[in-house]
Amino acid sequence: MKxxxxxxxxxxxxxxxxxxxxxRSFSSAPAPERKVAVLGAAGGIGQPLxxxxxxxxxxxxxxxxDIAGTPGVAADVSHINTRSEVKGYAAxxxxxxxxxxxxxVIIPAGVPRKPGMTRDDLFKINAGIVKSLCEAIxxxxxxxxxxxxxxxxxxxxxxxxxVFKNKxxxxxxxxxxxTTLDVVRAKTxxxxxxxxxxxxxxxxxxxxxxxxxxxxxxxxxxxxxxLSDEEIQALTKRTQDGGTEVVEAKAGKGSATLxxxxxxxxxxxACLKGLNGVPDVVECSFVQSTVTELPFFAxxxxxxKNGVEEVLGLGPLSDYExxxxxxxxxxxxxxxxxxxxxVRGN
Ligand SMILES: NC(=O)C1=CN([C@@H]2O[C@H](COP(=O)(O)OP(=O)(O)OC[C@H]3O[C@@H](n4cnc5c(N)ncnc54)[C@H](O)[C@@H]3O)[C@@H](O)[C@H]2O)C=CC1
Ligand SMILES: O=C([O-])CC(=O)C(=O)O
Numbered sequence: 374m375k376x377x378x379x380x381x382x383x384x385x386x387x388x389x390x391x392x393x394x395x396x397r398s399f400s401s402a403p404a405p406e407r408k409v410a411v412l413g414a415a416g417g418i419g420q421p422l423x424x425x426x427x428x429x430x431x432x433x434x435x436x437x438x439d440i441a442g443t444p445g446v447a448a449d450v451s452h453i454n455t456r457s458e459v460k461g462y463a464a465x466x467x468x469x470x471x472x473x474x475x476x477x478v479i480i481p482a483g484v485p486r487k488p489g490m491t492r493d494d495l496f497k498i499n500a501g502i503v504k505s506l507c508e509a510i511x512x513x514x515x516x517x518x519x520x521x522x523x524x525x526x527x528x529x530x531x532x533x534x535x536v537f538k539n540k541x542x543x544x545x546x547x548x549x550x551x552t553t554l555d556v557v558r559a560k561t562x563x564x565x566x567x568x569x570x571x572x573x574x575x576x577x578x579x580x581x582x583x584x585x586x587x588x589x590x591x592x593x594x595x596x597x598x599x600l601s602d603e604e605i606q607a608l609t610k611r612t613q614d615g616g617t618e619v620v621e622a623k624a625g626k627g628s629a630t631l632x633x634x635x636x637x638x639x640x641x642x643a644c645l646k647g648l649n650g651v652p653d654v655v656e657c658s659f660v661q662s663t664v665t666e667l668p669f670f671a672x673x674x675x676x677x678k679n680g681v682e683e684v685l686g687l688g689p690l691s692d693y694e695x696x697x698x699x700x701x702x703x704x705x706x707x708x709x710x711x712x713x714x715x716v717r718g719n
Contacts, residue, residue: 417630418630472513
């Protein structure tokens with residue numbers, strides 16, 4: 374959700390005569406009907422993400438699913454006077470209804486880290502959660518774009534792909550690991566150091582979503598700034614450790630939720646724009662890829678009416694980034710293989 378969109382939503386909710394008449398004169402075809410499902414909607418990420426999706430005028434139907442606490446969240450969000458109709462789904466037997474007809478399914482279901490844990494430590498619990506949710510997606514909305522937030526993303530995306538393959542519905546253009554928070558952080562930290570307007574900043578982040586597998590390409594950052602090698606290395610490390618910084622600050626009360634909800638809303642908005650035929654929608658995401666020898670890799674992707682339209686190349690890397698790329702491959706490879714083995718062995 375970009376600032377302009379939020380402004381337009383807020384303008385709409387004031388309902389002033391001037392606003393509605395200018396809306397009439399400028400609006401052509403109404404935005405198509407789009408259903409978005411959030412799985413894990415009552416959680417730390419799920420709640421603010423559901424709020425942001427309720428503010429998104431591209432959404433006509435919002436399905437909120439969780440195994441606990443859904444009715445309250447759904448009732449609360451449903452009172453907001455924006456376009457989408459909100460329904461809550463509270464138990465596993467309602468998951469099918471929640472998913473049916475979905476264009477985009479966002480998955481922030483599962484446990485978050487506590488201090489001292491790695492994202493991979495979440496595998497044990499989250500792998501099973503993601504697997505069963507993806508089995509339901511394969512059954513009830515096999516054509517939906519899936520935005521995977523649940524960690525470890527480096528393994529949960531391959532798990533989803535294996536489930537979809539087993540069910541005969543895998544379309545690599547429709548499965549995304551959400552790495553937008555890495556981009557959000559890289560932009561914020563770069564703007565602070567380079568002393569440029571954060572709204573103007575662009576920084577691609579490639580690789581995966583854990584520790585050194587997160588590789589921000591500050592050599593490609595715009596607007597250009599004259600940062601020293603030490604400054605670039607410190608920015609890289611801070612981006613890689615951004616999740617841990619929040620986990621430690623929350624001191625046992627979970628990981629990033631608000632910034633993740635923001636990032637998840639931006640990525641889902643980009644998916645919806647792509648589905649609606651808006652041209653040149655480009656975001657970084659962890660997708661099936663041939664950009665490196667690894668089967669999944671995060672890089673810039675162009676989004677379109679069927680999901681991934683094009684996986685874009687990495688562009689020129691600095692020597693430091695080339696080293697980072699080689700260094701991340703073994704860990705990313707083993708996380709991907711762990712996800713695949715989890716489904717194949719089960
Ligand atoms: N991709 C990324 O950049 C980020 C990913 N995350 C990950 O997102 C996940 C969620 O984090 P939080 O919202 O903070 O956790 P949370 O514990 O606050 O919320 C998780 C929600 O998932 C629900 N849930 C559990 N099993 C479920 C199932 N089978 N079906 C539906 N819902 C289920 C829980 O009831 C809970 O409401 C974690 O795995 C975390 O590591 C967090 C931040 C950033
Ligand atoms: O660090 C965590 O566990 C949550 C996460 O993925 C992030 O904030 O990037």
